[in-house]
Amino acid sequence: MTEEDVLKFIAKNGEMVVLRLAGCPDAEDIISVIKTNAPDRSYVLMEYYGTKPDSVKTYICNMNFDKNLLIVAVSGKTAVGALSAIQMDEGRRPETAHIMNIGLHIKPEYRGLGIGTQMLNYTGEWAKEHGFKKLEANIFTTNKRSLHLFERAGFVEEGKRQKRIRMGQKYIDEVLIGKIL
Numbered sequence: 001m002t003e004e005d006v007l008k009f010i011a012k013n014g015e016m017v018v019l020r021l022a023g024c025p026d027a028e029d030i031i032s033v034i035k036t037n038a039p040d041r042s043y044v045l046m047e048y049y050g051t052k053p054d055s056v057k058t059y060i061c062n063m064n065f066d067k068n069l070l071i072v073a074v075s076g077k078t079a080v081g082a083l084s085a086i087q088m089d090e091g092r093r094p095e096t097a098h099i100m101n102i103g104l105h106i107k108p109e110y111r112g113l114g115i116g117t118q119m120l121n122y123t124g125e126w127a128k129e130h131g132f133k134k135l136e137a138n139i140f141t142t143n144k145r146s147l148h149l150f151e152r153a154g155f156v157e158e159g160k161r162q163k164r165i166r167m168g169q170k171y172i173d174e175v176l177i178g179k180i181l
């Protein structure tokens, strides 16, 4: 079911962007997008697969695509955005199997063009169609753009974890947000 175009739209810079289901062959592209986002964090995928390219590839290639969603946004031939929606606890706990955890990454030069909004909207539809009941994400309190984007897509704040992430000498609080489908 991978490598299927699901949506085409014109981004705010006039470029045609294609959203496409991603899979094993896209592992390297996805990593290259995520790497450009390192300081902003939100690396849901990395929490699962670690940071080594080989482990990334293995993780992605072994994903169950009935229960997890990977999409890339492509402009020309280049992936400019990647979204992963991963079933909570990898589906091992029936109590949390109705939840997807989202990580969204857009290359810096493609931000603010509406691409993240389209990817998030598509994910909500996909999750509903696949029987999920809730989407969740964790966002740095400092990440105003992301908070704005998720709130506009219907997510609400569910709490705040203080000093959740250490970056060098600094500690950053994290906002837990969720959307009931």
Ligand SMILES: CC(C)(COP(=O)(O)OP(=O)(O)OC[C@H]1O[C@@H](n2cnc3c(N)ncnc32)[C@H](O)[C@@H]1OP(=O)(O)O)[C@@H](O)C(=O)NCCC(=O)NCCS
Binding pocket: 037, 040, 041, 042, 102, 103, 104, 105, 106, 107, 110, 111, 112, 113, 114, 115, 116, 117, 118, 137, 138, 139, 143, 144, 145, 146, 148, 149, 152
């Ligand atoms: C957060 C991110 C995914 C957003 O994607 P995007 O394609 O740039 O988002 P969009 O263009 O669809 O929408 C961005 C919205 O934020 C608004 N925005 C931009 N800068 C902002 C700021 N500093 N404060 C508040 N809102 C801001 C835009 O105006 C736009 O809202 P609007 O459509 O109501 O005008 C992208 O910036 C990114 O990859 N950031 C780094 C990784 C990350 O933070 N991921 C999210 C955590 S899971």
